[in-house]
Amino acid sequence: MDVDPEDHNNLQAYAQDALDHVVADTLTTAQRYAGFLVSKTAITSVTVAGGRLYSGGKRFGKPAITVQDFITSLPIAGKKIVSVVVWGQEVDTNQTPREFLLNEETGASEPRSVAMTKARIANVQFASGTEAPDPTPPIIDVGYTRVANITLSTTGVEKIEMIVANSVENLDYIGDRTDSLELFEAEAKPKISTLSSDLAKLANQLKATASQGLLERMLQRLAVIEFKDQIPQNAVDSYADYFLGQQYVNLTHPLSHCKVGEGVRFPDYNATDSQLQIFDPLNPKVMIKGGVMFPAYDRQIWQANNRYASEAQVAGYSYQSFQMVEKTMSRQRVRYGSEFTVCTNNAFWATGTYDYFTQTFKRGDETFKVSDPLVIDNQVINFDAAGNAINHSYLRLKQIFVDSVDEPYWDKVTIPHTVNGAQVAETFLQGQDIWLDAVGLYFTRLANAGSMTVSICEVTKFGTPNLNSIISHTTLERDKMQLYPAETVVGLQPVFLQAGKRYAILLTTAADHWVGMTAGEDFTSGTFFYVLDGAYAQGDGTRDLMFNLYRAKFRQNRTVIEFSSLSLAGGMLSIDINADVIAPGSTQLTYEIQPQGSGTWYNLLDVNNYVLGKGGSIPVLSGFRAVMAGTVDMMPVVKISGSSVRVSRPDVTRTEISQPFTLPAASASIHVIERYEGIDTNHHFAGVRLRTGAGYNTVVNPSASTQETGVDELGQKWIERHYVFGLGAAVASYVVQHDATTDTPLITFHTAWMKTYGL
Template sequence: MENKIIFHANIDDDPTDFTRLQDFAEASLDHVVLDGISDLTKYTGFGVTKSAVTQISVAPGRLYSAGKVYSSGSTAWSKDFITQLPVAGKKIACIVSWGSESDTDVRPRQFLINAETRQAEPQAVPLVHARVANLNVVIGNEAPDPVAPLVDVGYTVIAQVVLTPTGVDTIKMIEDNKLPSVQRHEERIIDLETFEETAGLQIKTLSTDIAALKQAANRGEVDQATMGRTLTRLAVLESKNGVLYTAIDSSANFFLDHSKSKLDDPLSHAKVEEGIRMPAAAEGVSALSIFNPLDPNATIKNGLMLPSYTREAWLQSGSISGEVQVAAYSVSSFDMVQKTIARQRIRYGNEFIVCTNSLWWQTGQFDGVSRFFRAGEIYEVLNPGEAWGHSWMRVRQIWIDTYDEAYWDKITTTTTVTGTQIAETWLQGQNMWLDAVGVCFTRLAASGSAHIAIVEVSDYGLPNLKQCIAQTTLLRENMKLNAETVVPLQPTYLSAGKRYALVITTAADHWVAVVPGQQFTQGTFFYVLDGAYAQGDAFKDLWMRLYRCKFNTARAVITLNPLQLPGGILAIDLIAGTIIPDGTSLTYEIQVGSQWFNLIDVDKYMLGQGGTIPPLLPLRAVYMGSVDCMPGLNLIDSSVHVSRPDVYAQHVTTTRTLPAPSTQIRVIERYEGFDPIYHTASCKLLTGAPGFGTQVSPSSVSTFIDPNDGAYERTYVFNLGAAVTQYRVLTRTDTSTNQRVFHVGWQKDYAL
């Protein structure tokens, strides 16, 4: 109570004090209702029932309005519609309530009129001040399909009664005007919490998923398989372009790989990279690393660098209803083959002029996966028919090659674990980074660890141990009994639309909690019998909780250690394990002077501008996404090759063997980015097998300038004195400055 009356010993009685005592209590209660319950007009009780054919009964109730509580009393209120029934159609009658205050319970009481003689006389006075909830009916017009009558704003509609010519038809309570109780709120909160533990956590990321779907749809406008078949046919036509029908043999080289280049020849001094290009005059290699290990914008776990984040529960399989003994199933040895994060390659510099031959990656004649490996690395394409999982972008001064899958099997590690194994699958609804999993052990053996793994699910629904993407060992001392055990993982990217499985393998007698099968309909519980997964159990699922990375911001800038090369840097070649989900981006910026420039901003190319070649370049990574999903960068699997090109290149082809001797050889080469003010190019034949020590100059040279892009196409005519069956082609390119380079886009040769 906010105020109270103070009574003192031997004080005289004042009737107003007793009235004020009630007023204070009433005002305090009104404030509680107004501030803590509702300041709107609501009702409770007033249950309307049909008590006779034409009659209704309204139970006692209360009306809450502007903090005041009005009561209808302790007896039911009734209404007979016998005189108000419609003639042929229907009517809607609204039961309404409104509050009023009145003085009631009038009784005679003795009032003292003479204090000395104690004379009194009776007077009839009200003894109760009541707040009354009045009830009445507002009846609408008759119609075949009637509408509710208009009710003034001062009235609260409790129920609508539909009347027919025979009496009361239906009664509908107006729930929107009913004051919900605390118990009702509690029930709704429980329902919301249950929803939050399952689907609610996934709905939080819908905005990110919608953006990803839009981006994926835009990328899918052109079918790559169709484009590949088209370019294959064009490649055949192009390789025959200009070749006389009398030619005994012909060849075309697009310089997308080294298969037709003899790079170990003493005369060779070239880089074959989507064309013949100037090799490096100076170069250096280093790994990406963070400049400040305590950078608050970054989180690094086992070399994987993400923007800073917090751990948040994302998915729970249900409520615990039982347990299962892991050791009840067969003991086997399992080979877990862990895939690694796929790579992205970014090349930046003036030497990376877009070459027309890059389109021939799509033909399938060249191994595009080779672009993601460093010099000296060995890899094997196990499924060459499916080696299309990469995309590329070629714009002025920057090339970007991206492997489309988040994890690849080009570089793997194999771990063998022994014990009994269970697994639970689920359908991944959103792109996200998994940071931890939670399981519940209901019984624990005295000793024995557990192997926890996240694997992809095969096309036929079974956990695929050959496609493991995360694994760790859970020690016995870290297991909790009858409580959730949260198992931290290296952040692992999960793709929307794919199925994954949580796999638990242990040689100890541990028991885990399960949930009813009908609670978790998007997953299946598996166990191993006789070394293979048995058919899924439809009656139970493993209790598990998945935790995602919730990022602190939608954009993060993380400073990396600078790039260095004595004498200056004119080219950057960056390869790193990178995951860039749909709807996100990861770019790099370099600092020249006091200003930062993004590598993908081709209109602001800065290396070597003004004649100054920077020997040191500050570098930073720019992450863009949302709090739900961000790119990831694997610092351990990264390298940055910085260089500046030489001023000349020499390229020697592998030996060309003709089916018959010839004295007339024609070589056509395309020079892209060629400027005769700075550049020169020449071509010779190497003959005299097996050493090929004789250099033969062309008998004549003709040049055609492509009107579309200004490229120079030169035809070299070699009329030999003696017929040859074998030869090599020596190409030389020169530039007067390494800040202006060009390349050989393709080379064709044929013999007559």
């Protein structure tokens, strides 16, 4: 076979072209360098190590070092910058003598010197800048690559700065950085994606905390001054009732015909109670889970701690009976109607004298757990079993009352659980508000039978799981468990986790199940706990439970859900909605109605468009819906199971009978002061009588009365009327009877408070 000399050249050319393509396609086509480390080796000299230059997809090399002494080029008075630059050049090298055939027949030849190597050489040069007090690097042509800047002073080399931006990065290093970035993205992306919800929540909180505490404190102090001004010092005794409770009201008296709630109000003439019910159960915009109405959502991974390192035997720890207390969703109450005239006594909720939660949120025959509040600077702070402050917020506008509990879960109504077995727990810090929909677990060994109880709970102030603050509780059956590496996803009743709080995953079982564990350094925002001798041992910092957290990713940021219509024989003038609600600060839940004959939906919070009884028309039927607004990361929810919706129409007469007031010494001069708010004497009557004698059956009319009138900041007229009863004989006890009427249920008023004393 003939061999063409060009074949050998082509072999090299093909290999070189292939390498050039690899560099250009996968590394860089720009001018970049590798190596060429510049170091100071003497006072006035530097050494440049060998290196490689990549330019236009080609590789140029210089294996030898370069030494440069600046002794003859140091600045005279100031400083100057010398740049180390490299540039590439293709040269023919390695000149070697070779015999060249001159005559094929005679075989005559002669030696010639030829270049045996075509090399790509990287050249190193030093470009000097101008001397100056504050020098700048020299300007170099585009064909050169700047490797380093050397600052020279009058005495020698002062500083060397490598130009890292012009260096080529190692792919292994880039891979490590990419792995770190992907890990960070997996952990941070879900949290960052919810920042819009968190910022909206923060903004709403700042608005809501404007100065309500200061206003309440001011009203309390004004009330004390008012109280002192109107009660004479020579009074035998005195009583005051702000009608925030029923301490001084006898609702069981045969003549009693009234409602007590932030004042004495007209009772219902007709009323009906029902439960929130979705008009279309197949509505794809909504999900019902455990009786709770959620806007439609998809399950999405939120947090992962699933790098296997070891395993733990749950049954290897102490077996015992665990008493758990599950907290329930807190509540919101919305009252809408012309009868809800604003009462100035609502500021007295903050004194702690009255049980705000029971009076406001109790439904039917429920028994509320009563806890002693803490009063700090006249501000009442209630605490739940976990030591969390249960604060509340309320809105009082003409014709609309809204009461909400700030804590998403409370222990006023609880569900007890008793679970037997061994228990382990993993705590974690929650960075953003989420709805937790499921927990992923990893089982390395499974017993043939035996379920596991999976709970989510809050933690104590010491960081340990709090079994008295369970917020989600479910049972995982054996046939649903899978062996590692498969993940066992445990669906939960979706539970709201607040940003900045710590929670714990509790696993309790009597079966010999083993769970996967990660190394302690892999998960730094939680602690693994186990129970020994009936108590949680100190947390194990060397390992953590393998788990994944799944959140609800909502499909829309606004959802409108229509409920079954509201109706009342004779017509409705009031709506009272009492439901378990969680509406984080970045969300909003409102209700709308569409009275019969109207083509418009009216939001209950729109006080400028009050519609019930508008124009004298009292609707018998009304459409009813909820508007849920937020973000795809966070939405409000409503528990329709157990909720209460009361529609009513007030009566036109009312009578309030007080409990007997007993004086320490008999008195023949009894005084009663009452404040009427929202009163219009063109439509309303209000009066007081005294009941004395045996069985308090002797009715006494006032002998005199005086009054003051005014208009409050909401435009409501008020009257403070002072009744004086001159009795023929002194009495040691008496009962106050209050009577009131209105000529139409469309216009009502209330009694804000009553004060009485004897002289």
